[in-house]
Structures are given as structure tokens and as C-alpha cells.
Amino acid sequence: xxxxxxxxYAIAACGGALGVVFSQSVVRMAFWLVVSLGAxxxxxxxxxxxxxxxxxxxxxxxxxxxxxxxGVMLTSSSPFASLKMTPAELLQGGFIGIALFGVFMVSVLAxxxxxxxxxxxxxxxxxxxxxxxxxxxGNTARPLGxxxxxxxxxxxxxxxxxxxxxxxxxxxxxxxxxxEIISMHLLVVLIGAxxxxxxxxxxxxx
Amino acid sequence: MxxxxxxxxxxxxxxxxxxxxxxxxxPEEGATLLAATIHTLLITLFFGLPALIFIWAERxxxxxxxxRLGPTRTGGRFGWLQSIADGIKLMQKEDxxxxxxxxxxxxxxxxxxxxxxxATFIVxxxxxxxxxxxxxxxxxxxxxILSLEVLGIVLAxxxxxxxxxxxxxxxxxxxxxxxxxxxxxxxxxxxxxxxxMNLIDIVDVQSGxxxxxxxxxxxxxxxxxxxxxxxxxxxxxxxxxDLAEAESELVGGFHTEYSGMRWSYxxxxxxxxxxxxxxxxxxxxxxxxxxxxxxIDNTMIAVSGELFAYEALxxxxxxxxxxxxxxxxxxxxxWIRWTLPRLRIDQVMTTCLKYxxxxxxxxxxxxxxxxxxxxxxxxxxxxxxxxxxRVSRPVIKTTSNPEDAVTVRGREAEDRG
Numbered sequence: 050x051x052x053x054x055x056x057x058y059a060i061a062a063c064g065g066a067l068g069v070v071f072s073q074s075v076v077r078m079a080f081w082l083v084v085s086l087g088a089x090x091x092x093x094x095x096x097x098x099x100x101x102x103x104x105x106x107x108x109x110x111x112x113x114x115x116x117x118x119x120g121v122m123l124t125s126s127s128p129f130a131s132l133k134m135t136p137a138e139l140l141q142g143g144f145i146g147i148a149l150f151g152v153f154m155v156s157v158l159a160x161x162x163x164x165x166x167x168x169x170x171x172x173x174x175x176x177x178x179x180x181x182x183x184x185x186x187g188n189t190a191r192p193l194g195x196x197x198x199x200x201x202x203x204x205x206x207x208x209x210x211x212x213x214x215x216x217x218x219x220x221x222x223x224x225x226x227x228x229e230i231i232s233m234h235l236l237v238v239l240i241g242a243x244x245x246x247x248x249x250x251x252x253x254x255x
Numbered sequence: 256m257x258x259x260x261x262x263x264x265x266x267x268x269x270x271x272x273x274x275x276x277x278x279x280x281x282p283e284e285g286a287t288l289l290a291a292t293i294h295t296l297l298i299t300l301f302f303g304l305p306a307l308i309f310i311w312a313e314r315x316x317x318x319x320x321x322x323r324l325g326p327t328r329t330g331g332r333f334g335w336l337q338s339i340a341d342g343i344k345l346m347q348k349e350d351x352x353x354x355x356x357x358x359x360x361x362x363x364x365x366x367x368x369x370x371x372x373x374a375t376f377i378v379x380x381x382x383x384x385x386x387x388x389x390x391x392x393x394x395x396x397x398x399x400i401l402s403l404e405v406l407g408i409v410l411a412x413x414x415x416x417x418x419x420x421x422x423x424x425x426x427x428x429x430x431x432x433x434x435x436x437x438x439x440x441x442x443x444x445x446x447x448x449x450x451x452m453n454l455i456d457i458v459d460v461q462s463g464x465x466x467x468x469x470x471x472x473x474x475x476x477x478x479x480x481x482x483x484x485x486x487x488x489x490x491x492x493x494x495x496x497d498l499a500e501a502e503s504e505l506v507g508g509f510h511t512e513y514s515g516m517r518w519s520y521x522x523x524x525x526x527x528x529x530x531x532x533x534x535x536x537x538x539x540x541x542x543x544x545x546x547x548x549x550x551i552d553n554t555m556i557a558v559s560g561e562l563f564a565y566e567a568l569x570x571x572x573x574x575x576x577x578x579x580x581x582x583x584x585x586x587x588x589x590w591i592r593w594t595l596p597r598l599r600i601d602q603v604m605t606t607c608l609k610y611x612x613x614x615x616x617x618x619x620x621x622x623x624x625x626x627x628x629x630x631x632x633x634x635x636x637x638x639x640x641x642x643x644x645r646v647s648r649p650v651i652k653t654t655s656n657p658e659d660a661v662t663v664r665g666r667e668a669e670d671r672g
Contacts, residue, residue, distance in 0.1 A: 076413055080360060083406060100392045103399040111402030111435075118409050119428040122421065190392040190452050 054095055061088035070146075073133070075121050079114050086110050100189050199223030294387040298376045302369075305530035305585075306523045307338045313526075313589050320593040341519075348515030355416035356512065364414060365513070365520035367407030372527045375400045379534055380454050382544045382573035393454040394442060397535065401490075404528060405431040408492075408499060411521070412509040423508030426600055427499035430489060433607045438486045440615040444479045444622045445469045445539040458543030462556060465547030470540045475621035480540040482615055484584070487532035489607070491525060494592035498600055533584035534577065541580050544573030 065085025069078045086109045093102030134142075199222060311326070314337060318325025326334025352358050378393040378400075380386035390396055405427060412424015448469050449457040461468050470480050489496035500508030507513075510521050537543060545552050555573065558565040598606065 074357065076357070076410070077360060080363070080410065087403075099390050099396060103392055103396040107395075107399035107402055110406070111399060112432075115406055115409060115428060115432065118406075118413065119425070119432070122409075122413055122425055122428070190395075 051095065055092070058088045058091040058095060061085070062092065076118055079118050079121070082117075083110050083114050086114070098189060100193055197224050197228065199225070294377075298373060298387060301376055301381075302373045302527045303523065306526040307342075308582075309526045309529065309585055309589070310338045310341065310522070311335065312586065313592075316586065316589045317593045320590070345515055345519040350517060351512075351514045353416055353512050357414035357416065360410050360414035361416075361512070362517070364407045364411035365517045365524075367410065368404050368524035369407075369520050371400055371403035371407065372524045372531060375531055378454070379531065380458070380538070380543075381577060382570040383455065383458070385570055385574060386455065389455060390453070392452045394446060394452045394457070394535075394539070397454070398439065398442060401528070401531070402431075402435060404524065407524075408509050408521075411513070412499075415509070415512040417512050419505045419507065419511045420509050423499045423501070423505050423511070426501075427492065427509060429600070430492075430496065430498060430603055430607075433604060434486050434489045434611075437482060437607065437611040437615040438490060440612070440619050441479050441483045441486060442539065444476055444618060447619075447622050448472050448476060454538050454543075458538055458545065461542040462545045462552050464549040464552065465542065468540065468542040468545075468547065470542075473622070473625045475618045475625060476540070479615070479618045479622070480536070482611060482618065483536055483540065484587075486611060487536065488588060488591065489603070491528050491532060491588075493525075493529065493588055495595040495598045496603055497592075497597060498603060501597060503597075529585050529588055530581060533581035533588070536584055537577055537580040544570075544577045546572075546576050 062085050065081045065083075065088060068081030069085065072078050072081060086105060090102045090105040090110065093099075093105055311334065315325040315334070326337040328334060329340045330336025352361055375397050377387045378390050378396045380389075380393075386393075408427045408431075409424045412420045412422075412427065415421070445457055446452050449460045451457060457469075465471065469476050471477065492499045498508075500510065502508070505511070510518055513521065545555075551572075555569040558569050
């Protein structure tokens with residue numbers, strides 16, 4: 050069942066990505082991008098990563114793509130903006146794309162995934178931290194929240210097989226400071242963009 | 256399969272009951288598939304039914320507000336069958352696509368609106384434990400999926416190849432992008448009070464009487480409900496925020512070029528969306544499936560886990576209570592639509608950016624500071640309960656059947672409190 054669902058979502062993600070590349074109209078590209086990103090969110094849900102999946106939907110599909118379409122609607126001069134490519138651009142883009150795809154394929158195929166899985170099972174047995182709502186069912190909000198402030202259920206609090214052998218001596222670092230710095234950066238960028246846009250208009254008015 | 260937590264319990268139920276069937280008739284995944292089908296059917300029902308009822312209610316209420324009778328003949332005295340008659344009419348209409356339209360996107364846009372609303376019902380509980388997916392970040396997922404609805408509207412406006420539609424779509428995009436900010440901030444307030452994004456947990460802390468509802472938790476939460484209601488009006492493009500369709504200026508706005516079933520999909524989506532945000536509002540602020548009367552609430556808690564029939568009955572009662580609360584909110588939405596005039600686009604933007612965003616930020620800060628202030632000044636967690644006790648309410652009984660996910664969840668909420 051999970052295999053079937055994975056296949057559906059994976060095909061939708063890849064098909065959407067191909068649709069972005071091969072469609073001419075910008076808004077259709079945006080639509081295919083939605084299909085691709087939405088299917089990626091579906092893959093996250095399938096991997097029991099509810100929070101990441103919802104974030105993917107909210108930020109990329111609901112936010113970025115809507116802004117993209119909004120921008121196209123505001124700026125395009127003709128009713129349906131389309132991108133025509135010259136053969137040279139096609140050749141360049143195709144070459145870079147195929148090269149990147151080749152690199153990815155080589156590195157993915159070079160790994161013995163079965164062995165990696167066995168190794169991972171030794172370090173982190175596929176068993177979620179108990180208590181509250183088990184993270185194995187996609188209830189990752191609490192572990193994520195505590196990891197943000199520096200407490201990792203899976204590393205700091207969780208004992209392998211009930212003994213304290215696996216407790217680390219140094220606690221994990223939180224992500225709160227990093228998160229705050231990034232959000233401050235985004236805020237600065239936002240205010241700067243707004244300021245620049247307004248300043249230009251003010252000059253042209255005078 | 257752990258992807259559908261409650262479906263897993265329903266599928267366990269099926270697996271236990273139907274295990275006598277031969278393997279070719281009932282394969283290993285059959286129980287999960289059967290449970291998923293039942294969930295999907297129920298959710299689709301809850302998508303279609305509100306539209307049917309509230310379109311009739313809208314006609315009736317608007318008629319009364321304008322000193323008319325509304326529909327009176329279709330199906331007896333009160334025009335009960337008006338929505339069905341509408342539906343039959345719309346199905347018979349020709350499915351038109353303008354020649355200049357982007358045919359593919361034009362035909363697809365209504366489905367995006369519908370699917371995003373249907374999909375949101377997946378994480379919204381109808382009663383204690385009656386939910387397709389119990390998700391720890393349920394509220395977040397609900398808001399994330401609901402935000403996709405705007406995409407359908409914008410695509411419809413753009414792909415119609417009509418200036419009216421384009422204007423409607425652009426207004427909708429501008430409105431939604433800005434109203435999502437206060438919506439998200441205000442939705443965090445109940446999360447902070449309940450300490451969970453799980454919609455079932457949020458309702459669980461509101462049991463025991465209407466004074467435990469998050470609405471009456473503190474003044475900031477009280478105001479937050481009204482901000483939430485205003486913002487959801489805007490996010491559903493209901494008057495006075497219905498600039499996307501503004502029939503006096505834009506013919507029909509984003510749906511000018513649509514006809515027949517595709518047109519009605521937009522309105523199915525809109526009415527189901529109205530009902531959905533009303534359900535979210537009831538769950539977040541108005542006590543969800545709790546009646547607000549302590550003797551009924553306490554009975555509902557006491558019988559949970561006692562006997563299957565009692566528990567089912569109490570859950571059914573909870574569902575009725577929740578549906579009544581949300582229906583009342585929908586009626587208020589209709590009432591507002593036929594009372595207030597439409598705002599201009601600049602007024603809509605001013606309302607959001609200059610008023611609602613700062614107000615919601617202040618409410619968020621107030622929610623953060625209030626418990627601290629109460630604890631330091633009066634040694635109390637809430638106005639009604641002393642420090643250490645979250646909400647004064649009876650202990651949810653330990654069940655004889657510890658596998659019952661919902662009661663276990665209730666116990667955990669108790670331990671956490």
C-alpha cells in the first residue's frame with residue numbers, strides 16, 4: 050500500500066517537474082510547480098513527517114506559487130505570458146540539466162542503500178520515543194518543538210533498550226537562535242524591499 | 256500502516272471482524288482500504304451537505320432580512336428542495352469554455368477549490384475521536400491545505416481570458432496573501448492556551464463548562480475570536496470582503512466566464528469552506544463538542560470508555576453540538592453578508608494591514624504575558640483555578656480498554672495539565 054502511494058506521489062512529483070520544463074506558458078508552469086511541490090508534500094506525509102509536509106504546502110504551494118502567479122498577473126503585458134526559448138538556450142539548459150541529473154544518479158546509485166539501512170537500524174532502531182503521541186504516526190510537532198529549543202527526544206532523553214547507556218554527555222544544540230537570526234534577516238530584506246520600491250515611486254512623483 | 260492513525264483503529268476493527276473471509280476476498284490491506292473508503296465517503300458527504308443546506312439558508316435568511324419570504328414553493332411551504340432544484344438546473348447547463356481562455360487551467364481551477372476544501376476536512380474532528388486523521392499538528396495542516404483554495408480562484412481569474420475575471424483573481428490574491436498573516440497569528444492563540452496544535456487536545460482542555468471555553472479564558476482570547484471570525488470571513492470571500500466576485504463592479508469576478516457544474520463547484524467549495532472555518536472557530540474558541548453545561552459534559556466524560564453504545568452515543572451528541580455551533584456561526588456569516596455593504600479594495604487592505612495585523616500581534620503578546628501576570632500577581636493559572644491546576648474539571652476515567660486511543664489521549668492531556 051505504501052509502495053503504491055509512494056509510486057503515485059513520486060510519479061506526480063516527477064511529472065509535475067517535467068511539466069514545468071516543457072510547458073510554455075508561465076502560469077501553466079506555476080500550476081505544474083504546484084503539482085510537483087504538492088506531491089512532494091504528499092511524500093512527506095507518507096514518511097510520517099506531518100509538520101514538514103504541512104510546511105511544504107503552506108510555504109511553497111500556498112505562498113510562493115501564489116505570489117509567483119500574482120507577480121505574473123501584475124507584470125505581464127499580454128494576456129497569456131509565454132516563454133519562447135532560442136535553440137542555444139535549449140541546448141545550454143538541457144546540457145546543464147542532464148549533467149546535474151547524471152551527477153545525482155551516479156551518487157544515488159553508488160550507495161548501497163540496504164547496507165545503510167542496516168547500519169542506521171543499529172544506531173537508531175526504527176522505534177519512536179514513547180510518551181504523548183508517538184512520532185512514528187506522524188505526530189512530530191512535539192519532538193520538533195523541543196528540538197528547536199535544544200532537547201532532542203531521540204538523542205538526549207531516549208534510552209536505548211531502557212538503560213542509560215545511550216545518554217549523551219553533551220546536550221544537543223537548539224535551533225532557536227539560528228531560526229531567529231534567519232527570520233530577522235528575512236524581515237530586514239522585506240523592509241528593505243518595501244523601502245526601495247516606495248523610494249523609486251517617490252522620486253518619480255517629484 | 257501508520258499513515259492513518261484512526262483509520263488504523265477502524266481498519267483494526269474491520270480486520271478483527273472480517274478475518275473469516277478468504278484471503279482473495281479480503282487481502283491484508285483490505286481493512287485499511289475499507290476504512291479509508293468509509294472516511295472518504297463521510298468527508299465527501301460533509302463537503303456536499305453543508306452546501307445543500309446553507310444555500311437554502313442563505314436564500315431564506317436573505318429573504319427575511321430584505322423583508323421577503325425567500326423560496327416558498329419548491330418542496331412544500333419552506334422551499335426545502337430549492338438547493339436540489341438548483342443543483343439539477345446547474346447540472347443540465349452547457350459546459351462552456353471561452354475561446355480565448357487557457358482551456359486546460361480554466362477547466363481545472365474549480366477542482367482545485369473543491370479538493371482543497373475536501374482535503375481540509377481530513378484533519379478536522381467532528382467529535383471526540385471521530386476524525387479521519389489524528390495529527391499532532393492538525394491545526395497547522397488544516398490551515399496549510401485551506402490556503403490552497405486561493406490558488407484555484409487565482410487560476411480561474413487568470414485563465415478565463417476576461418478582464419473582469421482577471422481583476423477578481425488579482426483582488427482575491429492580494430486579499431488572501433495579506434489576510435493569511437492575521438489568520439495564522441490569531442490561530443496560534445488557542446494553541447498557546449491549550450499547549451497543543453492537535454485539534455482534539457485543544458477541545459479537551461475546554462470541557463467542564465462554558466467558562467472553560469478558550470473564548471472566556473482571558474480577555475485577549477475573547478477578542479481573538481472576533482478577529483478570527485473577521486479574518487475567516489475575508490478568507491472565504493464573504494461579504495463585506497467579497498471583492499473577488501463583486502457583482503456590481505466586476506460582473507461576476509473570477510467566475511464570470513463559468514457556467515453549469517464548474518460554476519457550482521466554486522460555490523460548493525465556498526459554502527463548505529464557510530462551514531469548515533466555522534467548525535474551526537467552534538473547535539478553537541467555542542468548546543468544540545462540549546455543550547458548556549457541566550452536568551452534560553461530565554456525563555459525557557464519565558461514560559467515555561464505559562460501554563461502546565454509551566460512548567458512541569456521547570460522541571454522537573458531541574457531533575450534534577459541534578455541528579449546531581458551527582451552523583450558528585454560518586448563519587451569522589450570512590447575516591453579516593446581507594447587513595454590511597461591501598468594502599473598497601483599499602479599505603479591505605487597510606482593515607487587514609493597519610488594524611487586524613497589529614491587533615492580532617497585541618493579542619498574541621497578551622496571551623503570552625497573561626498567565627505570567629496571573630501567576631505572579633494572584634497565584635492563579637486561570638481566573639478560576641489556582642496555580643498547578645489547569646482547568647477545573649473532573650478526571651477522565653481510566654478505561655478498562657487501554658487500547659482505546661481517544662481515552663488514552665484524554666488521560667495524557669490530564670497528566671500534562
